[in-house]
Amino acid sequence: MANNLTIVMYHYVRPLKESRYPDLKALESENFRGQLDYIQRHYTVVNMQDVIAATRGEARLPEQAILLTFDDGYRDHYEHVFPLLVERGVQGSFFPPACAVREGRVLDVNKIHFTLASSTNPQRLIAEIFAVMDAHRNEYGLPGNAECFDAFSRESRYDSADVTFIKRILQKGLPAPMRGSLIDRLFRQFVTNDERDFAAELYMDDTQLRELLDAGMFIGSHGDQHLWLNTLSADEQRSEVETSLEFMGDIGVPQHDWVMCYPYGGYNNALLALLREKGCALGLTVDVGVADLALTDPLCLPRLDTNDLPNSLDACLAHGEPTNEGRHLEA
Ligand SMILES: [Zn+2]
Known part of the structure; x- marks a missing residue:
């Protein structure tokens, strides 16, 4: 039953x-x-x-x-x-x-979200990421930028291909030591220098x-x-x-x-x-x-x-069917 x-x-x-x-x-x-x-x-x-x-x-x-x-x-x-x-x-x-x-400490996932929310142009963030990848390509044996973009940029349920690429390359696409420092750098550049204060608010x-x-x-x-x-x-x-x-x-x-x-x-x-x-x-x-x-x-x-799920009292019952509407935050 x-x-x-x-x-x-x-x-x-x-x-x-x-x-x-x-x-x-x-x-x-x-x-x-x-x-x-x-x-x-x-x-x-x-x-x-x-x-x-x-x-x-x-x-x-x-x-x-x-x-x-x-x-x-x-x-x-x-x-x-x-x-x-x-x-x-x-x-x-x-x-x-x-x-x-x-x-x-501000979690990497949150640093990425607030960096995206603070920068109106995802292309600019991608250019920053590519520049750092260029500088570390030999050290970490990274694939080419275009190849990486293709591997990580699938359009998702809620995000454009560009935004998905940024999230996924920063969340898991790059070697850990490089990823952490790149996320920190973007967060400082686009959001704030005061991580402790930001964490206390968040x-x-x-x-x-x-x-x-x-x-x-x-x-x-x-x-x-x-x-x-x-x-x-x-x-x-x-x-x-x-x-x-x-x-x-x-x-x-x-x-x-x-x-x-x-x-x-x-x-x-x-x-x-x-x-x-x-x-x-x-x-x-x-x-x-x-x-x-x-x-x-x-x-x-x-x-x-x-x-x-709907956001109003009078909406029809959704029967648990995903509607794919609205905005979302991953993870
Ligand atoms: Zn979580």
């Missing part, structure tokens, strides 16, 4: 038009409010604890069950999401990467996370440094998981029945084995779909993006 669960994934949620970065791919706060109206009309918002019980056959979820998940630990979530969830008496689940909260701190917990929200793991966990060695995977668990323990998250949300959706069998060993109850991917808890491995649950 089906036991369907829609899991919605959110990233930035903010009063975008009035913000300093109106070109950021974020969900406008008003649209979040409208989407909550829609969700509460057509779905029943469930708690993470109910979902864990359902995957074990200890409980059944209501019809049209939906779980709300918020990735990356943004202060946006504390300021623009948390109050609405409290007002409506529903739970959200939040997944902060440990290093963003504890070390005042992410929640541990006091805010404790406040979420105290109010009945759920907090889960998003790793330590927000890496593609499927690309790491066994030791590196273990370090990511253990550092994140330690961080959550410090905030007061129970160490049993914890939940992993894979950065960029990246996981592999070695990671799943490690998570089982550590007592992880659920894993959230970025595979697009509605989960059938009777059939799906609890460590590999699919999600819908906020853009797959």
